[in-house]
Amino acid sequence: MITEQRSKYLSDSVQSIQPSGIRRFFDLASSMENVISLGVGEPDFVTPWNVIEASYHSLEQGYTAYTANAGLLELRKEISRYMRRRFGVTYSAENEMVVTVGASQAIDIALRAVVNPGEEVIVVEPSFVSYAPTVTLAGGVPVQVQTYSENDFKLQPEHIEEAVTEKTKAILLCSPNNPTGTVLSKTDLQKIAEVVEKHDLLVISDEIYAELTYDEPYTSFPSVGKMKERTILISGFSKAFAMTGWRLGFACGPKDVLQAMLKIHQYTMMCAPTMAQHAALDALVNGQKDVIRMKESYRQRRSLVTHALEEMGLSCHTPGGAFYVFPSIKNTGLSSEEFAEQLLMKEQVAVVPGSVFGESGEGHIRCSYATSIAKLEEAMKRIKRFIENRETA
Amino acid sequence: MDSKERELLQLIEKNGRLENSTIARLMGISEDETEQMIEKLEKEKVILGYSAIINWTKGTDEGAVTAMIDVKVTPKRGVGFDKVAERIYRFPEVKAVYLMSGVYDLSVSIEGKNMAEVGRFVSEKLSTIDSVISTTTHFILKKYKHDGLVFSENEEDKRIVVSP
Ligand SMILES: Cc1ncc(COP(=O)(O)O)c(C=O)c1O
Helix, strand or coil: CCCCCCCCCCCHHHHHCCCCHHHHHHHHHHCCCCCEECCCCCCCCCCCHHHHHHHHHHHHCCCCCCCCCCCCHHHHHHHHHHHHHHHCCCCCCCCCEEEECHHHHHHHHHHHHHCCCCCEEEEEECCCCCHHHHHHHCCCEEEEEECCHHHCCCCCHHHHHHHCCCCEEEEEEECCCCCCCCCCCHHHHHHHHHHHHHCCCEEEEECCCCCCECCCCCCCHHHCCCHHHHEEEEEECCCCCCCHHHCCEEEECCHHHHHHHHHHHHHHCCCCCHHHHHHHHHHHHHCHHHHHHHHHHHHHHHHHHHHHHHHCCCCCCCCCECCEECCECHHHCCCHHHHHHHHHHHHCEECEEHHHHCHHHCCEEEEECCCCHHHHHHHHHHHHHHHHHHHHC | CCHHHHHHHHHHHHCCCCCHHHHHHHHCCCHHHHHHHHHHHHHCCCCCCCCCCCCCCCCCCCCCEEEEEEEEECCECCECHHHHHHHHHCCCCEEEEEECCCCCCEEEEEEECCHHHHHHHHHHHHCCCCCEEEEEEEECCCCCEECCEECCCCCCCCCCCCCC
16 A cells, blocks of 8 residues: 655645546556556547647637636637537526636635535545545535445435535536446436435536447436536536547536635636637537547447456446446455456556545446557456456356 | 448558558457458459568669650550550560650559660650650659659657656
8 A cells, every 4th residue: 555654744635635546557557567457438530630730720829828817718709509409408698607627626716616615515426536535625524325236326415414414515416427438317417407406516527528428328416406506517528529538627606605715726727728728618619520430439349348348257237328337346355456457467558546536436447448459358358268268267 | 332441441541551450349249240341342353462662772682763754645546555555565674654634645664673664665665666656754863752652761759758
């Protein structure tokens, strides 16, 4: 394990959070050769050329200065149009939106804007690894609620009820989910909305994978009932537009909350990178065909990988979105850490142990299928061999 | 053509060597269905053939030269563009022939061992065809991209091996 560093200079909150379990696998996998990685949480596409070109052009034109704190107005207007067109939610570009340094920063300033010291924020596990630490750093207390493979990792409203206390301020939702790929349907969201309303909670809805859903039309949480007035919607360009390295995301929500977030953003970030904002503008205006092309390719690879895993006896629900499958490895008798580590050592395939995403991730591994068909097929062969060799050993 | 057929064609257009079993899994259909679909498309001549895209300049010095030739023709009564095109595309050294809009009529792509060989073909075979009025020959100096494939790209995965 990573040794904790204690120092009299460090704050209690930073010392109370652990380095991500992903880090250890990164170090391990990086030290090896011929590794096929299914551990990558980002698209395998390079950013579409027209987007890169738009950014070049902006640099040539000399757009190298700060933008407005909330982001280029032109970009915010385009985000507003895009969110209405794609997801049926309407936000004012003037005062209900801020352009951020990735969805990551949007989550950070959302939490810092709403959490008082000691207030609780519900984190639905298995979850993206940043949520709980970001709650802690904002002075809040993360309260984990588990989801289970029996329910295809869908959040059960009664489990929210059980976790709610008088200190509960907000709940962090993520659909499609990283690492499970689970998508919450309109009906699921309506049931969650009832509980949210009953307990007067705020919802931070991370919808960064919203474009990447394969089976049903996507429902954005703020479009459900009266949820818009109590939802901070988080999204960004990293996943759908293959722009992880550009570091660009955004948050939309009620004016008072967004203005508070903007205040933090203004003092701690000034603005998101200007050249990335120009790129994002082009992505929204001209990029939908690229999104569709990439999504189609993920859909095919999802089919390839779920079939292959089923055939080797690793059961997994067919994930409705994102680019992850989260199969159960329980019948191997190994913990998810052991499975991932042995698979890496014996067959040079990197996956992420489910346990790093929370308690209920144990017994599962996250495989990203955002990797070439040839590599996926080779990885599936190796995983199959790994399992067969264990059975005969 | 239905959407499944289109999807299959797009897959094999990008990689003609995909196994039927892979195609089946990617599309979520059975291998039998895949095989039948391919057979049907071959019979209907939607799929005309399979070929590899080769960078001949690599690992061999018998570098072939390719020329693109703009050809102006006078179509005569009873001998339309199609007939002239056919007289040209029957030559084995002709790799492609297209009817073009604009200042010339046919675009002819020719491959030969060297410039002299291509030159001979143009002066002896092509320009002597009755309906051909003029030819303008352009030699390809370097191929950057062909049929959607970039010739010398650094294609390696630039992502870190494990990330959240
Ligand atoms: C669920 C989820 N939210 C947010 C992020 C962060 O995205 P960004 O690159 O926009 O900061 C990720 C990235 O892996 C993610 O999976």
